[in-house]
Amino acid sequence: MFTPDRLSELTPTAKRVTEAVGTTGENWNMSAAPKQDPERSVFSDYDYSNFYYGAGDDPVNLLKPFSTWYKEALPAGYYLYSEPLQSAPTTEVRVRNRKTGEVQDLLNLASYNYLGISTREEVKEAAIEATRQYGLGASGSPILSGTLEVHNQLAKAVADFKDKEAAIVFPTGYSANVGFISALMRSGDTIFCDQYAHASVVDGAILAKSKTVFFRHNNPLDLERKIKGVRGKKLVVVEGVYSMDGDVCVLPEIVEVAKRHGARLLIDEAHSTFLFGPNGRGVAEHFGLDKEVDFHLGTFSKSLGGQGGFVCGSKDLIDYVNAFGRSRFFSCNLAPPVAAGLLAGMKIVEDEPQLRTKLWSNVAYLRRRFAEEGVDIGKSTSQVMPVLVNNDSKVFAVAEKVQDRGLYLQPVTYPAVPKHKSRLRVSVSAAHTEGQLERAAQVIAGVLREEGVCRT
Amino acid sequence: MSDLTRYGYKHAISGFFEFPTENARRILPSHLEPVELHHGTSIFSMTAFDFTESMVGTYGEVVMSVIVAPLVKPGERLPKSAFYPYLVGTTTRAAREHAIERWHLPHWMEDVQMSFAHEGRRITASVGVGGAPVAEMTISDHSWNPVSHLYQSFMKDEEGAFLANIVMEGSQSEHEEETGRIQLFDHPFNKDLMISEVYEVPFRELWMRDGQQTFDPLVTLETAS
Numbered sequence: 041m042f043t044p045d046r047l048s049e050l051t052p053t054a055k056r057v058t059e060a061v062g063t064t065g066e067n068w069n070m071s072a073a074p075k076q077d078p079e080r081s082v083f084s085d086y087d088y089s090n091f092y093y094g095a096g097d098d099p100v101n102l103l104k105p106f107s108t109w110y111k112e113a114l115p116a117g118y119y120l121y122s123e124p125l126q127s128a129p130t131t132e133v134r135v136r137n138r139k140t141g142e143v144q145d146l147l148n149l150a151s152y153n154y155l156g157i158s159t160r161e162e163v164k165e166a167a168i169e170a171t172r173q174y175g176l177g178a179s180g181s182p183i184l185s186g187t188l189e190v191h192n193q194l195a196k197a198v199a200d201f202k203d204k205e206a207a208i209v210f211p212t213g214y215s216a217n218v219g220f221i222s223a224l225m226r227s228g229d230t231i232f233c234d235q236y237a238h239a240s241v242v243d244g245a246i247l248a249k250s251k252t253v254f255f256r257h258n259n260p261l262d263l264e265r266k267i268k269g270v271r272g273k274k275l276v277v278v279e280g281v282y283s284m285d286g287d288v289c290v291l292p293e294i295v296e297v298a299k300r301h302g303a304r305l306l307i308d309e310a311h312s313t314f315l316f317g318p319n320g321r322g323v324a325e326h327f328g329l330d331k332e333v334d335f336h337l338g339t340f341s342k343s344l345g346g347q348g349g350f351v352c353g354s355k356d357l358i359d360y361v362n363a364f365g366r367s368r369f370f371s372c373n374l375a376p377p378v379a380a381g382l383l384a385g386m387k388i389v390e391d392e393p394q395l396r397t398k399l400w401s402n403v404a405y406l407r408r409r410f411a412e413e414g415v416d417i418g419k420s421t422s423q424v425m426p427v428l429v430n431n432d433s434k435v436f437a438v439a440e441k442v443q444d445r446g447l448y449l450q451p452v453t454y455p456a457v458p459k460h461k462s463r464l465r466v467s468v469s470a471a472h473t474e475g476q477l478e479r480a481a482q483v484i485a486g487v488l489r490e491e492g493v494c495r496t
Numbered sequence: 497m498s499d500l501t502r503y504g505y506k507h508a509i510s511g512f513f514e515f516p517t518e519n520a521r522r523i524l525p526s527h528l529e530p531v532e533l534h535h536g537t538s539i540f541s542m543t544a545f546d547f548t549e550s551m552v553g554t555y556g557e558v559v560m561s562v563i564v565a566p567l568v569k570p571g572e573r574l575p576k577s578a579f580y581p582y583l584v585g586t587t588t589r590a591a592r593e594h595a596i597e598r599w600h601l602p603h604w605m606e607d608v609q610m611s612f613a614h615e616g617r618r619i620t621a622s623v624g625v626g627g628a629p630v631a632e633m634t635i636s637d638h639s640w641n642p643v644s645h646l647y648q649s650f651m652k653d654e655e656g657a658f659l660a661n662i663v664m665e666g667s668q669s670e671h672e673e674e675t676g677r678i679q680l681f682d683h684p685f686n687k688d689l690m691i692s693e694v695y696e697v698p699f700r701e702l703w704m705r706d707g708q709q710t711f712d713p714l715v716t717l718e719t720a721s
Contacts, residue, residue, distance in 0.1 A: 085645070090576065093531050094568035105574040235534070242535050252536040254514075458672035459700070460638060 117436025156471025666707015
C-alpha cells in the first residue's frame with residue numbers, strides 16, 4: 041500500500057486558518073539559532089525519498105517539486121547516471137558525458153557481464169542465426185504462441201546446469217522474482233525477506249498480498265526472532281550475493297533457521313549463478329546446500345551479460361509457476377536472439393571453467409590492491425565491490441573525478457543505501473586484465489586520497 | 497505582531513524505529529497514511545525536546561509519533577517529512593495546557609519526568625511518569641550542519657483535524673549508523689505500541705541542538721471522517 045488511498049478525503053483547499061492562534065516570540069533571540077546557508081541548494085536538502093509520498097488532491101502534485109530538484113541534481117552529479125554507451129559494454133567503453141556532451145573512452149567497471157562473454161563471437165553468431173531463423177521477437181505470451189523451440193532449449197539447459205528437474209525462463213530477473221513469489225504465496229501467508237533483498241523480491245511480496253517481514257541483513261538471529269511462533273505458510277527469501285555490498289549470504293545458518301521453523305527457502309542467485317560453487321551453480325552449491333534450498337532463482341543479465349531470469353526446481357513446481365506466474369505469461373516471451381545467445385553463453389560457461397578462475401583471480405587482485413591503498417570495500421567477498429565513500433556530499437565529486445580520470449563507474453547514494461553509506465559500485469569481470477585493474481585501483485585510491493576518504 | 501510561535505531548544509533528539517504497519521494504522525486517523533520504510537513496515541519516532549525558551553517557560557517534552565505522508569500543494573514549499581504525534585508528554589502543566597489549546601496535541605495528562613545525559617558523542621533521554629520509567633532513548637552524533645527544514649504535524653481531536661507547518665532550525669546531525677537504542681517500558685504511556693514489535697535500534701538518528709522550532713498558524717483540515 042504505497043499510495044495513500046484515503047487522503048483524497050482531505051480537502052485542504054477548504055482549509056481555514058484558525059483565528060485562535062496567537063503570537064509569541066517577538067523578543068526572540070534569533071541569533072541563537074544557526075541559519076541555513078543561503079547558498080545551500082534544493083538538491084542538498086532533499087533526496088529521492090522526499091518525492092515518493094505526498095497527500096493531497098492531485099496525483100501530479102509531486103511532479104513539479106521533483107522536477108525542480110532534479111534540475112539541480114543533474115549537474116550536481118546525477119548526470120553520471122544513464123550516460124549512453126556508444127559501444128558494447130566490454131571492459132573499455134565509449135560513453136557520452138551527459139554534462140559536456142563529449143564522448144569519452146573509459147575503463148568500464150560498472151557493467152555486469154562478470155564472465156565477459158556477452159560479446160564473444162559464438163554468442164553474437166548464435167543471436168544472429170536466431171534472428172535469421174525466428175526474427176526479432178517471440179510475438180506472443182509463452183503460454184500462448186510465444187514459446188519457440190529455442191526457449192525450451194534454454195529452459196532445459198538451465199535445468200541441466202543447475203542439476204534440477206526443470207526450469208522456467210522469464211523475460212527479466214525482476215519478473216522472475218515478482219512472478220515466482222506471487223505465484224506461490226497468498227494473502228495470509230508470511231514472507232521473511234532479508235532487508236537488503238532486491239526490489240523485485242519486495243514487489244513480488246506486495247503482489248502476493250502476503251504479510252512481509254524484513255529481518256536484519258544477513259542476520260539469522262533476527263530471522264529466528266521474527267519467524268518464531270509464526271503459523272501458516274512461510275517463505276524465507278535471501279540472495280546469494282547482495283548487489284550493493286557484495287557480501288555473501290550466510291546460507292548455512294539461514295537454512296538451519298528456516299528448516300527448524302518449517303519455512304521454505306528461496307535463494308535469488310542473480311549475482312552468483314555461473315560464478316560460485318565447484319560447477320558454477322551458485323552460492324547454494326558453494327556451501328554444499330544445493331539440495332537444502334527449496335527454490336533457486338537466477339538471472340542471465342549478470343554473469344552472462346544477457347537478459348532474462350529463471351527459476352528451477354521440481355517439475356511440479358515449474359508446472360505450477362507456468363500456470364500462475366503472471367509476470368511471465370502476461371509478458372511477451374524472451375526475444376529469440378537473446379535466448380539463442382544465452383544458450384551459446386551457457387555452453388561457454390560449461391566449456392571454459394577457467395573463466396571463473398580468472399574472475400576470482402581478478403577479484404583477489406583488486407581486493408589486495410584496494411587493501412594496500414586503504415580503500416574500504418566493506419564486507420564484500422565477491423566480484424561486487426562497494427568503494428565506500430561514506431560521505432553523501434562528497435560522493436558525486438569523487439565520482440566525477442573518477443570519470444574525468446578515465447573510469448566508468450556510478451555513485452550509489454541514499455536512499456539506495458543508508459545515509460552516509462554512499463559508495464561507488466565496482467563490478468569486476470573475468471575480461472578485465474590486471475593492468476586495467478591496477479589502473480582502476482590507482483585512480484580510485486588517488487581520488488579518494490585527494491578527497492580525504494582513504495585510510496592511508 | 498508576528499503570527500508565528502517559536503520555541504527555543506538546547507537539544508531535540510529523535511530516533512526513527514521500524515514497527516508494523518498494522519500498528520501504525522491502529523494509531524492513525526483514517527485520513528492519514530503511514531510512510532512505509534519497507535512494505536509492511538512503518539516508522540515510529542520518539543523525539544525528546546529540551547526547551548529553553550518559550551511563552552510557557554523552560555520545559556521538557558517527549559513526542560511519540562508515526563511518520564505519515566506530507567500534504568503537498570502546488571507552489572508551496574515541499575516538507576521534509578510529516579508526522580502524527582499520537583501522544584505528547586511535558587514536564588509542566590503550563591506547557592501541556594498551552595500545547596493542547598494551541599496545537600490540539602494529545603497529551604499524557606500528568607507531568608512527565610525527563611532528563612538528558614550528554615556524554616561525548618552520545619545523548620540519552622530518559623522519560624518517566626510518577627517515578628516509573630516509560631522510555632529511554634540513546635542516539636549518537638555524526639557530522640553537524642546548519643539546517644532549516646519544514647515539517648508537517650497532523651493533529652486530530654474531537655474538534656477536528658489540523659495541520660501545523662513547523663520549521664526546525666538549528667545545527668543538525670543525522671545518520672543511519674544504527675548506533676542508538678530505545679527501551680520502551682511496559683506502562684500505560686506506551687499502550688498504543690506493540691513494544692515487542694518495535695525494533696529497538698533506530699534506523700535513523702537525528703539530533704538538533706541550539707535551535708528553534710517555529711510553528712505557522714494552525715490549519716484546519718476538512719476530512720470525510
